[in-house]
Amino acid sequence: MKKILIKDIANSLNLSKTSVSLVLNKRGDENKISKQTQKKILDYAKKHNYVPNSLARGLSRGKSETIGLIIPDISDDHYAKIAGHIEKKANDYGYVVLYASSNKDPKNESKLIQSMINRQVDGLILASTQQNLEDIKLLKKKKVPFVLIDRIYPKIKTNYVLVDNFRGVQKAADHLLNLNRRKIGFVTLKPGLDAMRQRLLGYKEALKKFKINSNNSLIKELSNVNYEHEIKESLEDLVRFPNSVDAIIFSTHYLTSLGLRELRRLNVKVPHEVAIVSFDELGAFDLVDPPITSIKQPGADIGDFSVDILMDEIKGNEGGLDKARMLEAFLIVRKSCGAL
Amino acid sequence: MKKILIKDIANSLNLSKTSVSLVLNKRGDENKISKQTQKKILDYAKKHNYVPNSLARGLSRGKSETIGLIIPDISDDHYAKIAGHIEKKANDYGYVVLYASSNKDPKNESKLIQSMINRQVDGLILASTQQNLEDIKLLKKKKVPFVLIDRIYPKIKTNYVLVDNFRGVQKAADHLLNLNRRKIGFVTLKPGLDAMRQRLLGYKEALKKFKINSNNSLIKELSNVNYEHEIKESLEDLVRFPNSVDAIIFSTHYLTSLGLRELRRLNVKVPHEVAIVSFDELGAFDLVDPPITSIKQPGADIGDFSVDILMDEIKGNEGGLDKARMLEAFLIVRKSCGAL
DNA sequence: TATTTATACTAAATCGGTTTAGTTTAAATT
DNA sequence: AATTTAAACTAAACCGATTTAGTATAAATA
Numbered sequence A, B: 001m002k003k004i005l006i007k008d009i010a011n012s013l014n015l016s017k018t019s020v021s022l023v024l025n026k027r028g029d030e031n032k033i034s035k036q037t038q039k040k041i042l043d044y045a046k047k048h049n050y051v052p053n054s055l056a057r058g059l060s061r062g063k064s065e066t067i068g069l070i071i072p073d074i075s076d077d078h079y080a081k082i083a084g085h086i087e088k089k090a091n092d093y094g095y096v097v098l099y100a101s102s103n104k105d106p107k108n109e110s111k112l113i114q115s116m117i118n119r120q121v122d123g124l125i126l127a128s129t130q131q132n133l134e135d136i137k138l139l140k141k142k143k144v145p146f147v148l149i150d151r152i153y154p155k156i157k158t159n160y161v162l163v164d165n166f167r168g169v170q171k172a173a174d175h176l177l178n179l180n181r182r183k184i185g186f187v188t189l190k191p192g193l194d195a196m197r198q199r200l201l202g203y204k205e206a207l208k209k210f211k212i213n214s215n216n217s218l219i220k221e222l223s224n225v226n227y228e229h230e231i232k233e234s235l236e237d238l239v240r241f242p243n244s245v246d247a248i249i250f251s252t253h254y255l256t257s258l259g260l261r262e263l264r265r266l267n268v269k270v271p272h273e274v275a276i277v278s279f280d281e282l283g284a285f286d287l288v289d290p291p292i293t294s295i296k297q298p299g300a301d302i303g304d305f306s307v308d309i310l311m312d313e314i315k316g317n318e319g320g321l322d323k324a325r326m327l328e329a330f331l332i333v334r335k336s337c338g339a340l
Numbered sequence C: 001t002a003t004t005t006a007t008a009c010t011a012a013a014t015c016g017g018t019t020t021a022g023t024t025t026a027a028a029t030t
Numbered sequence D: 001a002a003t004t005t006a007a008a009c010t011a012a013a014c015c016g017a018t019t020t021a022g023t024a025t026a027a028a029t030a
Helices: A008-015 A015-026 A034-047 A052-061 A076-093 A108-119 A133-143 A167-177 A194-210 A227-239 A253-264 A299-314 B006-013 B017-024 B033-048 B054-061 B075-090 B106-118 B133-141 B166-178 B194-210 B229-240 B255-264 B299-314
Strands: A066-071 A096-099 A123-126 A144-151 A161-162 A184-188 A221-222 A245-252 A275-279 A294-295 A324-327 A331-332 B066-071 B095-101 B123-126 B146-149 B160-163 B182-191 B219-222 B248-252 B276-281 B293-296 B323-325 B328-334
Touching: A008 A015, A008 A034, A008 A275, A008 A331, A015 A034, A015 B106, A052 B106, A052 B328, A066 A076, A076 A221, A076 A299, A076 B075, A076 B095, A096 A108, A096 B075, A096 B095, A096 B229, A108 A123, A108 A133, A108 B054, A123 A299, A144 A299, A161 A299, A167 A184, A167 A194, A167 A245, A167 A275, A167 A294, A167 A331, A184 A194, A184 A253, A194 B095, A221 A227, A221 B323, A227 A253, A294 B017, A299 A324, B006 B017, B006 B033, B017 B033, B066 B075, B066 B106, B075 B095, B095 B106, B106 B133, B106 B182, B123 B299, B146 B299, B160 B166, B160 B299, B166 B182, B166 B194, B166 B248, B166 B276, B166 B293, B166 B328, B182 B194, B182 B255, B194 B219, B194 B293, B219 B229, B229 B255, B248 B255, B255 B276, B299 B323
Parallel strands: A066 A096, A066 A123, A123 A144, A144 A161, A161 A324, A184 A221, A184 A245, A245 A275, A275 A294, B066 B095, B066 B123, B123 B146, B146 B160, B160 B323, B182 B219, B182 B248, B248 B276, B276 B293
Antiparallel strands: A294 A331, B293 B328
């Protein structure tokens, strides 16, 4: 019942470690190990349930069949979904996922990247804080295969899979505008993240195309640490005279949840008085009162493509896949804008 | 910029690998390495940003400062939350988490356990399929530290952190009974899982205490693979004559979501005609129409306690913590039972 | 028959650490 | 002066694989 090693197999069969290792790695034929010997080894290994020690293998091969996944927070719905897809896809390739949450702390993220590399991960998928330019540059320099998801560094060329935040919010705004909402509030986070910046720009662009001047008092940029409190005041301000919005776009799902609670407290009728669109979904948004019109990010695609690209990188296929993908987010129309 | 090794430090300072290794592991004093030498080593290491190769260290130490987490599905809200807490807590102990989803497949789970062990994880946290008794026994025999969460093997003694499913559902049923609901349907999954069995028993016990005979046609046990379809028929059957339930308990959050959609389709008024309690929460259940009364599992405690216990095991503290904890789930009253 | 070539292996180095069992030098003790 | 002891190190084995550079034997060729 104890763990069996290559050495044990070799000794038991009066063979060398080399032969055993070669055969177990399916390199018996090319190394002219006789069929009989191969069979003996394979049988013995199977019978005694041999499984290689991944650390030893990783150490000597310099790789580990493991990819690292660093995300802001695994308990965030959005990232949990993506992580699920990444894991499934990675497994298909025979890879295991080592994951970690940065908790949105760049220092933390930096440490995690180091730690992953020391664990010889063969590649990284990274939803970065976007405040670790140096680390990213280092990854490039060291030629560590990696793919950024969700958040990129616009200043340098990297592999990435990204959702078109700009167009996404535009779709949200267009939807509202087409339903004749004209005073559209935008509730978002301070743009430490490029994604947030893009979403804000998308909002402004949509208004512009409708020849509406964007009004800064309708734009609420909340602090990343204190948004739970700030959102209350912001919503009151949006809803009350003189702003008196007739619609609000929330730039991410947790702001939507918080915002909805607040709107209830303020007794604002959705969609009657204020229409709502959420950028990004939460599982039960179709069950909410009213069901929330949202811009849904293609989580499965983000996961799948990022792994595909990473594997391509790892295998060194230079000419293969596109190494950068911009995906469309799509509008899911529900009742929160009064369209149904 | 290339990776620096212990050997490099040793060579540069004209010292042996041994000394360098000892000092870097804070074992310089006990090994009588002079203060000066220690300082030299430490300074050099810091300056050149030395970080040990975790694989090599793991291989030679036989451990890895990594714990394995195997759950049914990381994209499930419940497990994502738990995983988040486990990760945070493990980090506090200086550990990294290697995680994997079994996708509810016992074979898969079995493979993952093997794979984790080969990666020299120092311990495992496992939300098992409950169909791998042999693997669990093996873990015990090999003295691999592990903790079961959420799902246990009643036949053998293990460390575990568990929610009291029996009492949890009882609370749900009691709540309904106290609101004078008497025909309470129970929608659950076929009891491959002990948790499901306990929940069913809790339901029956609650009825019994109210001297209500439990009626099998009010109990819908759906198949694990096909519940999405089966739930439609089940709900129709519950709602229609002769069953005509006035309340339904869903034994897990995704059944609740599906069920609510179905009830809408059937135009059933909640809570007017049928009251609802969900075992287990989903993020937006407070925003749903009507807000869903639920039994909430203490995700943070599950995560924290399981890591505490595991660390205790890993460190070999026999007499330390309780190695088994049964946690209370608590009722969150919202409007779906008409109580508010 | 001597030489080449294939076949079927193996010894030993290597990956980057940790650890055991010393060794060398100087100071302290008898 | 001879012996112990302590201080400050180090050589080499080890963890469990992979991999390079062979070797021994038999068969084929010249």
